[in-house]
Amino acid sequence: MVPGIHRPAVVKVNLGAIKRNLENEMEHLEPNQKMLAVVKANGYGHGAVEVAKVANEVGVAGFCVAILDEALELRRADITKTILVLGVVSPEYVPIAAVNDVSLTVPNLEWLKEAEKYLKDANLRLKIHIGVDSGMGRIGFNEDADFIAANEFLKDNNNFFVEGMFAHFASADSSDETYFKHQCEKFNHMKSLLTVKPKWIHVDNTAASIFHNGIKSDLVRFGIGIYGLNPSSNPDSLDLKSNIDLYPALSFESELTHVKTIHQGDGVGYGSTFVADEDTIIGTVPVGYADGFIRKFQGFKVKVGDTYCPIVGRICMDQFMVKMPKEMPLGTKVVIISDNPSDPNNIKAAADYVDTIHYEVACLLNDRLPRVYYEE
Numbered sequence: 001m002v003p004g005i006h007r008p009a010v011v012k013v014n015l016g017a018i019k020r021n022l023e024n025e026m027e028h029l030e031p032n033q034k035m036l037a038v039v040k041a042n043g044y045g046h047g048a049v050e051v052a053k054v055a056n057e058v059g060v061a062g063f064c065v066a067i068l069d070e071a072l073e074l075r076r077a078d079i080t081k082t083i084l085v086l087g088v089v090s091p092e093y094v095p096i097a098a099v100n101d102v103s104l105t106v107p108n109l110e111w112l113k114e115a116e117k118y119l120k121d122a123n124l125r126l127k128i129h130i131g132v133d134s135g136m137g138r139i140g141f142n143e144d145a146d147f148i149a150a151n152e153f154l155k156d157n158n159n160f161f162v163e164g165m166f167a168h169f170a171s172a173d174s175s176d177e178t179y180f181k182h183q184c185e186k187f188n189h190m191k192s193l194l195t196v197k198p199k200w201i202h203v204d205n206t207a208a209s210i211f212h213n214g215i216k217s218d219l220v221r222f223g224i225g226i227y228g229l230n231p232s233s234n235p236d237s238l239d240l241k242s243n244i245d246l247y248p249a250l251s252f253e254s255e256l257t258h259v260k261t262i263h264q265g266d267g268v269g270y271g272s273t274f275v276a277d278e279d280t281i282i283g284t285v286p287v288g289y290a291d292g293f294i295r296k297f298q299g300f301k302v303k304v305g306d307t308y309c310p311i312v313g314r315i316c317m318d319q320f321m322v323k324m325p326k327e328m329p330l331g332t333k334v335v336i337i338s339d340n341p342s343d344p345n346n347i348k349a350a351a352d353y354v355d356t357i358h359y360e361v362a363c364l365l366n367d368r369l370p371r372v373y374y375e376e
């Protein structure tokens with residue numbers, strides 16, 4: 001998708017906020033604990049390379065991404081530290097990872113055996129992190145026998161360097177610690193079965209690091225916190241209080257491209273879900289669901305000039321309309337999502353409005369919206 005550089009619609013990213021979040025977490029780490037900055041999905045929509053550069057300067061030990069291509073993007077940007085791919089990479093692509101010094105997750109024993117064939121053929125050595133399924137139910141070893149067999153397989157195996165072993169929490173963002181503790185126990189059990197010695201054993205995501213004292217973890221995989229967002233934020237529960245300060249970095253801005261008055265009986269948008277019952281001033285904003293601003297936002301209030309105005313009518317593919325209490329000139333600034341947590345259109349409020357989490361709202365904003373970086 002081409003970025004719309006001749007349209008007034010941008011995602012602004014405050015790299016100063018990102019830096020403060022990273023520094024706050026660095027100070028919060030346990031002694032000897034290190035950080036992997038999670039920049040998957042284009043840095044949760046904020047821009048993977050730009051965020052990784054800030055994290056690099058702050059002194060993180062490395063990075064996590066979701067897919068191999070995201071790791072290669074960072075390598076092309078001259079990021080030389082550890083990069084771990086958290087998802088499953090098909091064994092046929094394992095040589096690409098090895099050549100680019102990218103670390104991969106081992107999801108199970110079959111993968112390890114397949115990967116070895118490709119590595120042997122090319123005479124390569126791959127850095128791996130053994131995935132453990134301690135209760136996320138996604139990828140990784142959950143059976144003792146397989147895990148023990150994998151350890152045997154890796155012993156004195158020159159095609160692999162065991163850089164890590166890790167698991168992922170399913171509910172570290174919840175105040176109910178029952179399942180979290182269950183996962184800690186399972187992980188500790190698997191850890192006790194290790195016969196190879198990983199360089200790093202890690203479990204903490206942002207939530208585990210800022211809400212809990214779970215298990216000792218050599219690394220924190222710090223994701224959503226980088227972007228200044230509280231991981232416990234979801235529509236039906238209150239936020240747990242973070243024990244570090246978090247500064248949201250993302251705002252989403254546009255401008256009015258059209259303003260007019262419509263009259264009684266005139267509709268707005270597809271299906272005329274809004275019909276004026278009197279003279280009504282309607283402003284048009286050149287943003288739509290094709291930008292990742294989904295139709296469910298109909299009714300959400302965005303800030304037009306200094307006034308919060310509801311989105312009326314259905315959101316179109318490329319434009320939406322707002323109902324305004326007064327005339328405002330073309331080019332009036334429209335803040336669709338604010339980076340100020342006390343504004344009513346902050347990203348958590350936006351996510352609540354469409355019944356999801358802010359992770360998803362940020363990730364949905366796609367490449368048609370240029371990212372504009374500033375430091376404040």
Ligand SMILES: *Cc1c(COP(=O)(O)O)cnc(C)c1O
Nearest residue numbers: 038086168205206221222223224
């Ligand atoms: C995405 C992800 C993280 C980061 O999670 P946050 O909640 O954003 O901190 C850490 N570990 C794994 C395995 C992940 O998939």
